Structure formats: structure tokens, C-alpha cells
Amino acid sequence: MTGQETPQAEQTERATEVRRPLSRMRAGVVRTVEASARVPQFSVDVEIDTGALAALRASGTALSYSDALVAASARALREFPVVNARFDGDAIVENPDVNVAFVVGLDDGLITPVIQGADTKGLPELAAERVRLTEAARNGKLRPAELFTATFTISNLGPFGVTRFQAMVLPPQAAILAVGSARGSRLTLTLTCDHRVVDGVPAARFLTHVGELLEAPEWMKVIA
Template identity: 40%
Template sequence: MAIKIEMPKLSDTMEEGVIAKWNISEGDKVEAGDVIAEVETDKATMEVEAFDPGTVLKILVDEGDAVPLGGIMAIVGEEGEDISDLLKEADSANGESSSEDKSEKKSSDKEKKKEPSDKKEFDPILEGVDSGNGKEEKEEVDEETDQTDDDGRIKASPLARKMAEDKGIKLSAVDGSGPEGRIIKRDIENYKPSDAKKEGAVQAPSFASEEDEEIKISQMRKAIARRLSESKFNNPHFYETIDIDMERAIDARVALNEFSEVKISFNDIVVKASAMALRKHPEVNSSWLGDTIRKHGDVNVAVAVAIDEGLMTPVLNHTDKKTLQQISTETRELAGLARDRKLQPEQMEGSTFTISNLGMFGIEEFTAIINPPNACILAVGAIRDVPVVKDGEVVPGKRMKVTLSSDHRIVDGAKAAQFLNTLRTMIENPLAMML
């Protein structure tokens, strides 16, 4: 009996999946547990396995096509089995015509385009031309109206172009008298070198138009657009920025890396300091649930990782209880999985706070959109060399700006400021994080 292979739900927020790659072809034999396809969801690229053995009788969608949840992707059964009923069901479930129908439709469309139209269109150049005029004059008019250049080139009729080429005349030196300044036959016949534009006159350069490119939106980009639009317009954001003295953090990092088996980054220090500050300020470590506010018992910090398709936010669970070495090791491992699109959904769920760091790109200060259902997100800028005043003298200093975006339904301005001051204390006094 033939069996449908349907699009499974591979993440909690998934609404449809895109076939990234088929690992099978029609006629192949599959066993239960074989990985038959890779499907791109809104969070990651996941493998889809066959649950039943059989022969692949039909693949109903191409690579790159989106399939709704429950949509039929392929049919497996016994070789030679009649699957016509399942094909009709697949057309209905997927909401589109079968591949054969689509092929026929394309052929039909092409034929329609080739069919000449009997309808005569109004031609402003031919308007008023007497049908009794000489044949030569009408042929000239037809020739001159034969072509219009819309690609940025000089507009000229084919006959005028040929005449100019034969006479060695540059079209750029000829003023056109035809419609929209088009150069026609009489312009070439009447052209005199003295009519050319004066030598040394500045002419506006002519550029050919570049082709636009349309990029198909990935499932991840769709999810990012939907979630962040909802966050920005539904959550009342406000922003607070502080400037942090990084001199002690720089010295502490150098000392730590002399003994640490893994390299400690400034981002690791910010993550650890934020986690400890969240423990002291549970209002910031909260979520809005409509009728209630949930103050999370665990501190789970998500770290934004940039990939080609957008951003992924792997989560460090129990961040406040981990050492800097553990944070560094886990962050690098999760970031690598994110860039390879191998993060599992459970590795991106359960965050209570998010950190986005653009300091490595030289960005000094920015604001970030809250990652729901978090109450806040911290935007971290670059460490800057700036003049500062110490003991009444201007001396070189190291500063880093961080901006906290907060959901005003959960966090008030004073609470956000208290959190930022605790964070600054932690970073400016790294030994406090060791207690």
C-alpha cells in the first residue's frame, strides 16, 4: 500500500518547511530510518527520515519549494502501484497543481505569447499619414518607429544607426528630431560637422541600467521579520546607555588568558557580568505573559550570532553559575553550530536575556530590538580609545558603551538603570565576578 511522506513539524514555531535537499530520487528503495531530505525551517536545517520501507514512487516538490505542515512531499510504496488517488490528494493538500499541470500551463502560456494580436494599436507617428502617400515615405516612417531603446543607449531608428555607421558619424553628436529625441533618417542626412556640440562642452555621462536581483526569502528570514516586527510594534521599547571604563577588564583578561586553557574574550566577560547582574535584578530577568509577569528562576543568556541568512540566538543555560572558561567554550561551540546551520531548536529556546555585540565590527553604539519573550536585550559596542579626566588631568582611557533596550511593561527606567550600574560595577571590578 502506498504511503504519503508529509511535512513534519520540526520546531515549535514552524508553519512551513523548504526542501533544502533531496537525498533520494524516484525509483530508489528506502528503509525505515533513512534520511530522505533536509528541510529548512524557521530556526535550522533539519533531517527528515522515512518511517516505512518501500520504493520512491513520486517526488511531488522540488528543492527550494516551500511545503505547508502536513503537505505531501513524496509517495512511497510498491513498484508499479497505482497512486492516482494520492496524487489528487497531494494537489489539494499542497494547494497547488501537480508538476504535470504546471508544465502544461507553462507551455500554454508560451504559446499564447507567440500568438500575434489582430488588434491595431494607436501609433502617434502614423496618425495623419495619408494611405495614398508614396510607398517610400511610409517605409521610412515604419523603419523609424521600429525600435525604441530603453536600456540607457542613445535612441535611434535602425535605419539611422546604419546610415551613421556608414558615414562615420557618432550618434552622440547628433540631435534627434523624432519622438522623445530619437534620431531618425533625416537627422543623419542633414547632419553637418559644424552642428556637433562644441569641443570641451561637458556632457552628462550615459550609463547602462544594471539588472535588479530578487532573492527568495528563507524560512529563517521570514521568522526574523515576523518576530522582530511583532516585538518592535507590540512591546514598548525604551533605551538607556552607559559608558564603562574597560582598563581593569583589559588587564584582567590578559592575566586570565595566561592561565586559561581556552581564550577568554571581552564578550565572555560581558556575558558573565550580565548573568550576575540579572541574578541581583530579577525584574530584568522576566517575561510578559499578558495577565502576569514571570520572574524566571534560571538565568539563561542568549548570544546573537550573525550568519548569512540573519541572526541566530543560541542559549547558555544557567549562565550565572558557569565560569568564564565554561562560558567561552560553550559560546564558541554554539556559534560554530549556528554558522553551520546545525543548531537544534532546543539549543535556541528558553532564553531569559539576550546580548548582541557589534564591537568587533567597530560599531561604537547601537540599539537592539528585544528578543521575545525576553524583557530586555543588551547592545554592546566597541572598546574606544578616548581622553578621560583622572585626578584633574586629561589622560588616555579605554571606554565601552552598552545600551539596554527594555520592555516598559515589565521594566521601569529606574530598574533598568540599577541593572546597568550593577553591570558596570562588575565589569570595572572583574574580581567581583569571582566571588
């Protein structure tokens, strides 16, 4: 031997591949994204100024950006029922309730707990429900109604430093809102829609309205 390793010897010294059978949670994620991939989707985004939100928080109003996003989305969904809808074969069904889910990342996937009747709750109730549902999700204690009744979802990767991204629609919901981290006082909101249910103009109007609600958040004092 010359001291040089043969390709075969190098290969045997390398670490072997790791094969992990899908857990129930990961298998569920696979089914969901495969179903989502079959949905015709498009995205629109807006950039908003979070200065007024920051000022409202500084004034003493108990408010997190996560709860502000849920509150603004729920209020806008009530005014734009076409976004709070689902595709059902030969019909578009507008949901009577506004149930806003939010994405919680876990070790082996993600889960989307649902704040039911989000449009009827004040900020303290929204905050308490979000905290309770997040804890239940991490402990595997969500009830079926807290998992499978969402009419709209918010995915927030801002805490991980992501400034902008597109999320996939989660069938049978018609839309999902993706939120990144703020750059100074600027924040990008990206709405992805099921094009069978929502067209570009109503999607743009809905997203613009969510942005307006966040940029002028005085109304949140009423529900605080």
C-alpha cells in the same frame, strides 16, 4: 539619432532589480522584528572603563570580553529578576533560570544561541559553551533548547567597528544588551527594555550594576 540616449534606452541598459524570495531564516528574522516592533520599548546606556578588564587579561586570566559580558550580565540578572522576566498577558513572569543568548551573524540573517544556566557557569565553561554554540549555529546544528529558552540577549557589534547602537527586544524576553567597540578604554553599554515589564529606574540600576561588575572584575578570578 543625435547620439543621445533616450530615457527609455537608458532604462533598458540599466541592471534590472534583483528579487530574492525569503529564506526560512530571513522569514524568521522578519517575524521576530515585526513582533518586536509591537513592543513598547525604551533604552538606557552607560559608558564604562575597561581598564581593569584589560589588566585582568594581561595578568594571565583566560578571559574574553564576550565571556566577561555574559558572566556580568548573568550575575546581574540573578540580582535583578525583574529584568530576567517576560510579559504574559495579565502577568509579569520572572524566569527561574538565567539563560543568556548572544547574537551570531550568518550570511542570510542572524541567530541567537542560548547559554543555559549562565549564572551557574565559570569562565572556562562559559567560553567553551560559547565556542560550541557558535560553531553549531554556523553549521545549523543547534537543538531547540539552544534556540528557544533565552531569558536575556547580548548583541555585540564591537568587532565590526560600531561604537554604539540600540538593539530591539526579542519577545518574550524583557531586555537586550547592545555592546559596541571600545574607544580607548571607554565602552558603551545600551540596554533596551520592554516597558510593560521594566521601568526606567530598575533598568538603570541593572545596567549600572553590569557596568560596575565589568569595571571591578576581581570577582571573575573566583569563577576562572
